[in-house]
Amino acid sequence: MSHRLTEDAKGVFIISATPFADDGALDEASLDSLTDFYLGHGVTGITILGMMGEAPKLTAAESVSVLSRVLKRVDGRVPVIVGVSNAGLDNLLTLARTSMDHGAAGVMIAPNAGHKTETGVIAAFKTISDRLPDVPLVFQDFPLSTQMPISADAFTRLVEEVPSVVMLKHEDWPGLQKLTAVRETAAKRGARRVSILTGNGGLYLPQELARGADGAMTGFAYPEMLVEVVRRHQAGDADGAEDLFDAYLPIVRHEQQPGFGLAVRKEILRRRGAIRSATARAPGPKLDAAGHEELTRLMQRMERALESVAPAMAAE
Numbered sequence: 495m496s497h498r499l500t501e502d503a504k505g506v507f508i509i510s511a512t513p514f515a516d517d518g519a520l521d522e523a524s525l526d527s528l529t530d531f532y533l534g535h536g537v538t539g540i541t542i543l544g545m546m547g548e549a550p551k552l553t554a555a556e557s558v559s560v561l562s563r564v565l566k567r568v569d570g571r572v573p574v575i576v577g578v579s580n581a582g583l584d585n586l587l588t589l590a591r592t593s594m595d596h597g598a599a600g601v602m603i604a605p606n607a608g609h610k611t612e613t614g615v616i617a618a619f620k621t622i623s624d625r626l627p628d629v630p631l632v633f634q635d636f637p638l639s640t641q642m643p644i645s646a647d648a649f650t651r652l653v654e655e656v657p658s659v660v661m662l663k664h665e666d667w668p669g670l671q672k673l674t675a676v677r678e679t680a681a682k683r684g685a686r687r688v689s690i691l692t693g694n695g696g697l698y699l700p701q702e703l704a705r706g707a708d709g710a711m712t713g714f715a716y717p718e719m720l721v722e723v724v725r726r727h728q729a730g731d732a733d734g735a736e737d738l739f740d741a742y743l744p745i746v747r748h749e750q751q752p753g754f755g756l757a758v759r760k761e762i763l764r765r766r767g768a769i770r771s772a773t774a775r776a777p778g779p780k781l782d783a784a785g786h787e788e789l790t791r792l793m794q795r796m797e798r799a800l801e802s803v804a805p806a807m808a809a810e
Contacts, residue, residue, distance in 0.1 A: 496540075497573035499600035499630035501660045503689040504728075505538025506720045507575060509713035512547045512560060512720055513769040520556050522563055524769040529567045531768035535718040540568065540708065541602060543577040544711050545639060546756060552776040554585075558592055565596045573599030575632055575711075581606055587625050600630030602663060605642040612648035616655060616787060623658045631656070634663040636693065646675035650685050657686075663711050665693030670701055678705040695750040696720055700736045703727040714749060715762035716742060718807060738807075741799035745792050754779045761789060 510532065513524035530615070532540055536630040542564050543549040543557055552560065561576050568574055578601045580586040590601045603622065605615040623631065632807035633652065637643035644652070645668065653659055666672050673690065680687060691711035696719075699710055703724065710720045719742045726735035739746075751757045757779035760772040774780065781789065800808035 497599040499573055499575065499632070499660055499689075501686060501688045503539070503573070503661055503691070504708035505722075506536075506709050507539035507573075507691055507711040508532045508537045508644060508696055508717050508720070508725055509541055509544045509546055509623065509711060510542045511566070511581070511694070511713060511756075511763060512543075512549070512552070512775075513760075513763075514771065514773045514775050516695050516771050516773055517735065518773060520552075520771060522559070524771070525563055526567050528558070528763065528768045528769075529564055531763075531766070532717055533568070536715050536721045538721075539599065540564065541575040541577065541711055544602070544713070545577070546759070547577070547620070548756075548775055548778070549577055549579075551589050551778075553766065554589075555711055557589060561593055561598070562596050565598065565700050572599065575602050577602045577634075578636065579604040579606070581608065583621070583625075585619070588625055590622075590629060594629055595625075600660065602625075602632035602634050604634035604636060604640050605644065607641040609642055612644055615642065615644055616648065616652050619652060619656050623656045626658070629658060630661075631659045631753060632661040632663050633659055634665075636663070636665045638665075638667050646672055646679045649676055650679045650683055652684050653680065653688055654683070659688065660743065661689040661691060663693060664690050664702070664707065667694060669694075669704070670698065673705045673707060675703060695755070696723075696739075697717065697750055699723055700727070700732070700739050703735070704732065713759060714742075714746060715759045715766070716745070718810070719785040722807070734803075736805045741803050742796055745796055748789070749794055757781050757785070758789060761786070762793070765793075 513521040515521045552586040569810045578589040693712045723735045
């Protein structure tokens, strides 16, 4: 079964890590086990070749190898989004077409500073849409990294002028007021309501859900937390969602250290049996002995905290 991404998407689209062997080679066996790990923890979808997936460190051939292997492993059980951002338009289009040919649900694209203005961003996405007819597009709004911010008004114009944009990957920072503004601007102008999934490691997930987000698209190493927080919130149990979130918050925060968090995330995934090595491809971060001790203590404290809010998850 194939999926096509729509404005109705909600839940948790986990941002997949890319596993490497100790020598930095792509670890395809761990890519399979990691995909199974995500699916086993109830994610709604999977996003591959994202920024925290170390996509810029992959060769073009490796990118195709990753997307083809994950899509084959998923086998239509959940939608898969492929990050195809590239400074070169032809490179972007080629990877996008390859992704869709292998069964992707849509592609995620971040604007770049070369677009210069909001009008330039909208024009660029019009061009992409024209060249990729019928391909659902996810707009990745991460100006902390891309250096290309977009206002709520301009994003709404983008939605109005480019019908294939069906989702906002929201990780502006700070972004809660912007999230509200996106929803209010669309409603005021009668624009389509697109899906909004949020990133930033899940740091602000309870508040983002309260402000109109439909779920999360991030790579936290405990995907079951993201899934259950979204489920509880959508069921009307906002307090229960936040109580659960709070038990994991120290690790959420620890994982979000700039330039270091990827090492934490990969080490947790390794300890949980999802991947064989925590290696980040060079140049990349690595935990030292003190870092391992810190992480062990944080994980143990989290397990104790979970016993009061989610005993089943603590026992997992």
